[in-house]
Amino acid sequence: MNVFSTMVTGIQWRDVVDITLNSYILFRLYVLFRRTNVFRVLIGIALLWFFQRIAVTLGLVLTSWAIQGITAATALIIIIVFRNEIRTVLQTKNLKTILWDITPPSRSEPVDVIVESVYELSHKKHGALIVIPGMDDLEEVVLGGINWQGVPSKEMLSSIFWPDNPVHDGAVIIRDGHVARVGAVLPLSRRKDFPVHLGTRHRAALGLAEATDALVLVVSEESGKVMAARKSRLIPVQDNLQLSRLLHEQLGDSDQSSGSGRKEKVRLAAAAFFAVLFVVSIWFSFTRGRYTLITIDRPIEFVNPAKKVEVYDVSANTVRLSLSGSATIIKSLDPDTVRVRIDLGKAKLGRNTFHILKDNITLPPGISLKRVSPTSVEATLDVPVQKVLPVQVDWIGKLPPGLRLMAVRVEPARVTVVGRRTNIAHLATIYTQKVSLNRLRTSGSLTLKLAPLPRGSEIYLKTKDQITVHFVIKQKEPQA
């Protein structure tokens, strides 16, 4: 009970959406690809992946490695081998069908016309081979034939299978209410227990039924008997009603039988249930698997400052975060998705203390925060300002006896500095580098640089730091 509550606690709305969305996608894949070979292979891949996880859990290194390789190869092969089938499924459906329609695929094949034609041909003992495709693509298995695209009628089918017609030995493929192809060559069954009294036409019908999910109707030339080949089986058709039922089943017309409709609903409900169960299992294995701890350092981002306000003197530029989560999620964690943001919207100018809470930290789904260090940072907010300051020469040394420095003129007399308002407020003068008087004898000019601004003051010179100094030296007046 405790384990269950531990697993369930902490599920957020995002997790519910995550599970629901993926369950629905899985369910839709089932709806779209049911009754196809692709679906069967997909189930195989899912089973392989499941076994691979078990092998990993049990520590079977070689087995898990091998299954992983097979799974990857199979996933690649499925796209290549079943490309036509996948294309058929996706191309023949509109967006509504792909997204939410769950009614089984029904087609408007002219069942009555086919039934009547078959029995007409049976009555005349004209051999016939009629293919009603299922979900599988026939392109890979059916050879030759002539594209027809005609609207089927009893007369047309009778004339196709008329013994003098050049294509009467081939098969007719009826798809989407049209005679799509005539004179098609079907693959022959290689079954050794094939009844000897049946001919090549029956063998061809069975061959296609073995290779695909198509329904193939055969009319015997010798006896006029009607048989249907489906799911690797040859079924004798007793009457038109049975034939009609077989055709409706093949076409997925659920209204024909309330029993099959119920079955279909149960099947869909089961598929939905298993989709949810499967996704929930994977979700739990991802998010509630073996817990791992990780420690990362992330920079602090100061966001939403007031206009012109800048951040100075931050006590810490990064914070150390201890994070936990399942091994899978921790392993694939991109540190850039973890962000530490401090909102400066309500901060005031001057020194501020910001506490780093959970709300300040953005984490990817499945990751939880264990510890933050430091738990608070201090930062000073200030507005950078410009200030124009006078330049003063910093003289050192001593003039030779009898001389005095009478006057000094500096060009430019003032320079512009930029910095924090609080730091710059007390600054009244910018000094030059120290200038020695020792060698000065006469008036003249010097080119100087300004003294470096105090380190850490975050004040910057906006103008060039080269200064010209003009000075006047005179003799001292004799002392009386």
Add this chain to the structure above:
Amino acid sequence: MQMKKLSSGLLAGCVLFAAAAVSLPGALLFAQEKPVAATPGQPGKLSLEYAVMCEGVKDFKPLNPGVVFSITVGKISCFTAFDAVPSKVFIGHKWYFRDRLVAQMSRVLKPPRWATVSSIQLRASDRGPWRVEIVDSTGKILRVLRFSITD
């Protein structure tokens, strides 16, 4: 005490002013920043005619004015002369060493003209750049004198 004596000696400010104004060449004034006070001669307004740093005052004149002084001088003075003093008024000399206010001296001026001086004793640690701000009674800067104390 020394300053008081000196100021007392300058009570005949008009005489001293006249002597100083005549004896000092205007060309040397470019050592100081331009005055921000009222235009000289404007009626009813205090007008600073002349301000200079010097080694002292002798015969009512600033002695060895300049912008660099040796620490060995022992004392330096700020000499200011006003050519229009509408009424009795106080002015101030604010002494800064490296932008730090180290002394503030108040002086009285009397109409119609007046000159006054303030001085400080130098210590070994006073080497470096200095400035003196001459301010009126409201604290408005009339002129800034910049100078250095060196070896």
